[in-house]
Amino acid sequence: MSDLKKEIDDVSGVDTTGHEWDGIKELNTPMPRWWVYTFIVTCIWAFIYQFLYPSWPLITDYYEGYFAETNRDRLNDELDNVAQQRSVTLDKIRSMDLETIRNDNALNTFALAGGKAAFGDNCAPCHGTGAAGFTGYPNLNDDDWLWGGTLEDIYTTISFGIRSTHEETRVNDMPAFLRDELLTKSEIEDVVTYVQSLSDSTITATESGRILFADNCALCHGEDGKGLREFGAPNLTDAITLYVTDRDSMIDIVSNSRKGVMPTWSGRLDEATIKSLALYIHSLGGGE
Amino acid sequence: MASDIKNAETPVSENDEQVVKRADVEAVNKAEERSLYAPRKKIFPQRAKGKFRTIKWFMMLFTLGIYYITPWIRWDRGEGMPDQAVLIDIAGRRFYFFFIEIWPQEVYYVTGLMIMGGIALFLVTSTAGRMWCGYSCPQTIWTDLFIAVERFFEGDRNARIRLDKSSWSLDKITKRVLKHTVWIIIALLTGGAWVFYFSDAPTLFNQLIHNQASFDAYLWMGLLSTFTYVLGGIAREQVCTYMCPWPRIQAVMMDEETLAVMYRYDRGEPRGPHKKNESWDGRGDCVQCRQCVVVCPMGIDIRDGLQLECIQCSLCIDACNSVMEKIGRPQGLIAYDSLKNFERREKGEENRFRIVRPRTIIYSTILVLVGAIMLYTLLNRSMIDVNILRDRNPLFVQLASGDIRNGYTIKIMNKTTAEQKYIVEVSGINGITLRTEDADEFAADGSPIISVPRDKLRSLKLYVAIPRKELNDDSVDITIKVKQLGGDEEDVQTTTFKGPRT
Structure with missing residues (x-):
């Protein structure tokens, strides 16, 4: 430092740069040292960094860097890791029977979490995110099951579907009594009155309605109208209906029938996922 | 350059027959010259000796001792529990403080503690100024x-x-x-x-x-x-x-009664060098030795009056007192004093330290109040905590019998140090029934009994059903009671039960 070159500004006591414009001299106020040092360190860091990690674009490729490591690779590794860890548990779920899984606390927790996620992805569009269903799409929370509510029953329904393309599909066929000219309009009215009387004591059914029910409906729905699960025939005496409950709709159903479809999931979903789904649906409060 | 004068060495003055060292320096951070746009000037505080320096050494020993020793204190909490007296277990979500164990839900205890700390700081500051800054701040x-x-x-x-x-x-x-x-x-x-x-x-x-x-x-x-x-x-x-x-x-x-480290200008002025055997009449006691300036770690001159920069570390008191002793003048030219005392001395009154003032009374009252509330809640802390979360999707489920069912997820926290069994009961509506798949056993009346390991939380799913005819509204209140089996702890909560619009 030579004092000859230094010129101190009288007012501020700070050096000037020696630059002068129209009698105004520029004060020499350098960047703070810590800032300068940090800047130098970042420059050195950047220079080294380019050799360590992917940096320069090439014609068809890019320079990989010494470590040849990217966040994408790291993510893939981590995902592989997770899959690896999960595969042990998933293998167990695949090989064990449903009841055993349910009694194993750790496995059950794992299956329920997986089932919930799979339900949101695959089942929620028809059955709703809370599995409460819609008209024509059953509520899976309640205790009324068309094809049975045990773990095995639910598992079978999910695997093969209802009226699906699978050869082992659950299937039934309620005749369209009016369209197929099996019953007349007034006979259908009588049957519907009889069915309504099963759950509503204020309605009195006619004798002809009772006979028509016994002849045409009891085969599947049972003598007492309580349904038969082997045929997937609904219980007509309880509070739950898959379709609407007013008289006109009931007449329409008997006249034209309803044939809802549930797809088969075996082949589309992994065995472990289907089992997890069965366990999840069973856990919603209606499982038998 | 100006800074050269400020950081000049402090030679013993030649023409002074007293054995007082005199520093021909200006305070580095002098009040009149303070500028926000200035490079930092180095401060080289000189060593001070005296009463306050000793107190400060002890405070350092004491606070550092607490800081370093606390984590090593052991406290037996039984098998499988941490035996560290003070532990913030973030992974386990617990805060242990000797006999107190706090769950994350009870973070208000920590809030209360912080409020108390804040108010205590207010109280100390209003009484004796920046005691915290001068003696116990980590900085x-x-x-x-x-x-x-x-x-x-x-x-x-x-x-x-x-x-x-x-x-x-x-x-x-x-x-x-x-x-x-x-x-x-x-x-x-x-x-x-x-x-x-x-x-x-x-x-x-x-x-x-x-x-x-x-x-x-x-x-x-x-x-x-x-x-x-x-x-x-x-x-x-x-x-x-x-x-x-x-x-x-x-x-x-x-306020004006608050103690602070102050230069008693009424006694010190007019200041100036003093020769041995010279009369003290018509002049102040400040001999301009600037020992208060050179010991100051903040680089200020205390004689400029109360300043934001002053952390009131009292080292200038020590420096000044030792000089006063040497020149045979009374101590306390720089001392803990209040603004009001300057007025009192002017009127010929005695110095007074009024500790009981509206301000200190208010701060003390708040402190005692918060402390009492904290102590009360801590002593009456419940050892069970229950959270109830009603299912929202579906809002309710109609069962085949026509009954309406709601689902609840309830979380039972066992804060005791032993495994507990809890019986869960619902009431509030005729014919209300409770079902769960998660019960460990059932009581005679069919109520589920759930055992929760010590210091753990257990979550279970409850299905509550109410007959349709008993449901008068689309939203009714029901009561869920979780009671410790063979103990007094219980948690009774009212929650809603939703049904179809009638």
Whole structure:
């Protein structure tokens, strides 16, 4: 430092740069040292960094860097890791029977979490995110099951579907009594009155309605109208209906029938996922 | 240059027959010359000796002792529980403080503690000024420690100024390297001690020396060590003057009766050098020795009056008192005093320290009140906690029988130190029934019994059904009671039950 070159500004006591414009001299106020040092360190860091990690674009490729490591690779590794860890548990779920899984606390927790996620992805569009269903799409929370509510029953329904393309599909066929000219309009009215009387004591059914029910409906729905699960025939005496409950709709159903479809999931979903789904649906409060 | 005068060495004045050292210096951070746009000027505080310096050494020993020893205190909580007296277990989500164990849900205890800390600080500040800043603030403690280390290697004020101005030599490099090494060791010990509050100290210590601790431990150690080194060693007074909000806030807690380190100008002025055997008539007691200036770690001149920069460390009192002793004048030219006392002396009244004032009464009352509430809630702390969450999708389910069912997820927290069994009952509506798949056993009346391990939370799904005819509204209240089996602890909660619109 030579004092000859230094010129101190009288007012501020700070050096000037020696630059002068129209009698105004520029004060020499350098960047703070810590800032300068940090800047130098970042420059050195950047220079080294380019050799360590992917940096320069090439014609068809890019320079990989010494470590040849990217966040994408790291993510893939981590995902592989997770899959690896999960595969042990998933293998167990695949090989064990449903009841055993349910009694194993750790496995059950794992299956329920997986089932919930799979339900949101695959089942929620028809059955709703809370599995409460819609008209024509059953509520899976309640205790009324068309094809049975045990773990095995639910598992079978999910695997093969209802009226699906699978050869082992659950299937039934309620005749369209009016369209197929099996019953007349007034006979259908009588049957519907009889069915309504099963759950509503204020309605009195006619004798002809009772006979028509016994002849045409009891085969599947049972003598007492309580349904038969082997045929997937609904219980007509309880509070739950898959379709609407007013008289006109009931007449329409008997006249034209309803044939809802549930797809088969075996082949589309992994065995472990289907089992997890069965366990999840069973856990919603209606499982038998 | 101006700064040269300020950091001039402090020779013994030639023409003064008294044995008083006189420093021909200006305060580095003098009130009239303070500018926000200025490079930092170095401060080389001289060593002070006296009553307050001794108190400060003891305070340093005491506070550092608490800081370093606390994580090593053991406290038996039984098998399988941490035996560290003070532990913030973030992974396990518990805060242990001797006999107290706090769950994350009870963080209001910590809030209460912080409010109490804040109010206590208000009370102390309104009574005796910046006691916190001067004696117990970590910034002050560590800066003091770092300056002591600096003094050990580089000598006192004059030697340090000489060393700072000298060109780089082997001697200078050695001294500087030694100083910074010790600083870094202190910083590492500080950051190192911090992580022990968050993990079992002996285990973590073992892991640290074997280089097996978690990355988090090293990260926090590194961060805190860096901050200790930078703030305590390098930034020092800059932290108090420019970074800390407290100097700005504390002004509103002080009034004219508040004690503060003050220069009694009414006694000291007019100031000036004094020769032995000269009369003291017609002049003040300040002999312009500027010892108060050279010992100041904040680089200010206390004789300029109350200043934001002053942390009231009282070192100037020590410096001034030792000079007063030598020249045979009464002590206390610089002393803890209040503004009101200046007025009193002017009127010929005695000095007084009025501790009972509306301000201190209000702060004390709030402090006692908050403390009492905290103590009450702590003593009546329930050992069971129940959270009830009603299913929202579906809102309700109609069963085949026509009954309406709602689903609830309830979480039972067992805060006791033993496994407990709890019986769950619902009531509030005729014919209400409860079903769960998660029960361990059932009572005689069919109510589920759930056992929860000690210090754990257990979640279970409850299905509550109500006959349709008993449901008068689409939303009714029901009561869920969780009662400890063979004990008094219970939690009764009212929750809603939703049904179809009628």
